Amino acid sequence: MADDTIVINGGKKLEGTVKISGAKNATVALIPAAVLASDVVTIFDVPNIADVKALATLLNTLNVKVTKKNDHIIIDPTEIQNVTLDDEAVGKLRASYYFMGALLGRYKKVKIKMSGGCYLGPRPIDLHLKGFEALGAHIDYDDGYYMLEAEELKGANIYLDIASVGATINIMMAAVFAKGRTTIENAAKEPEIIDVSSMLNKMGAKIRGAGTSEITIDGVEKLGGCYHEIIPDRIEAGTYIILAAACAKYCKIENVIPQHIESLLMKLEEMGVKMNIGVDFVEVFESHDLKPIEVKTLPYPGLATDLQQPLTALMTQAVGISKVHETIYPERFKHCHELNLMGAEIEVGEASSTISGPTPLFGSVVTATDLRCGASLVIAALIAEGQTTIKGAYHIYRGYDHIKEKLKALGADVH
Ligand code: EPU
16 A cells, blocks of 8 residues: 555534445455356456455466456466465465365365454464364464465354354355365354355355354365356445544435344444435434444444454444443454554453543554454544554555545545
């Protein structure tokens, strides 16, 4: 990205319409999933985010041709070569681990460097590896590299101790060519998992039950190409709805599946945010005297941990004491320190934060320590009087498509 700082002159009332892009956390799995195809895969509504660029670099390393046209990418894996993935791009995003499942599935062999991504406290991948082992893979780890190899992959019954999004998708991809039936129990139910399974099924896979806690995959011999449109990003949608509640006169957020963010919408209603929820849009009207709330992050359909950080910025404006209980990533509270630099009064406890409001926020120099911390700081900066400089903006560009342009269209003073 060109620059690593976002500067916002806050205190303006925003107004207008914003269109939500394709879901980042589906995209980052769909792109690696394309290497399972023996023909061209075209994906529509691809968000313009740094993670997509990093994944395209990894595809190029594998000799897979990637053509980007407007909002879609054409992935041609017909000349693919299964080489070691140790490109710098692997370390740029955690989702590069989806190449483990995809390449293991296709070649029964993969060598890849440890993946990177946001630091939200420890983020183990033991459940992914256990799943691969259950399918017949042998796993070695040496000097920062994972080496996975199987003579053959065989369907297995896999129970996930935690309903992990990444493990569910990775095992699904590794199992598409496994002999016989694989069952994933206590599978994660996030909408992005349904999206990945639906693209794989268009390619010819036999996956049933995605979106429920039991997924079955019947192995097939070959997958073909397909056309696929990515679902809207529920976290980007939630972020703009929260942002609108914090500082808009009126805002229409388009290309939303409201059902995907029902837990957030209910909590915002509890706060007193005035909204009109349509079939595929949400309108937010200016709201005053917001009430404090208590939230607990949970796997889908519970409140997404990714929205906890943006929501905290809004909670600083509620009249009274709000509370966040984080059950997915107990250490995901770095944004609180930064928000306090802007005038917030947040106390971080064990896997929780307590927000006393309302507090006026003022412009400051703060750092986006991770993607959603960045989103939280953007919202706070829009509320704040004066100028805020957000450092580490590359984290924000990893997940928010054209964020400056979208904010400018709402009347924000951002550069
Ligand atoms: N976990 C394990 N072992 C594993 C895998 C996960 O203990 O092998 C634990 C994690 O430490 C965590 C919990 O299980 O406590 C859930 O993690 P999960 O695997 O579901 O998360 P993920 O797949 O690594 C995805 C999103 C995250 C989002 C989480 C939770 C992608 C690329 N990332 O991560 O998104 O926070 O699910 O919903 O899909 C973001 O977009 O900002 C982001 C971090």
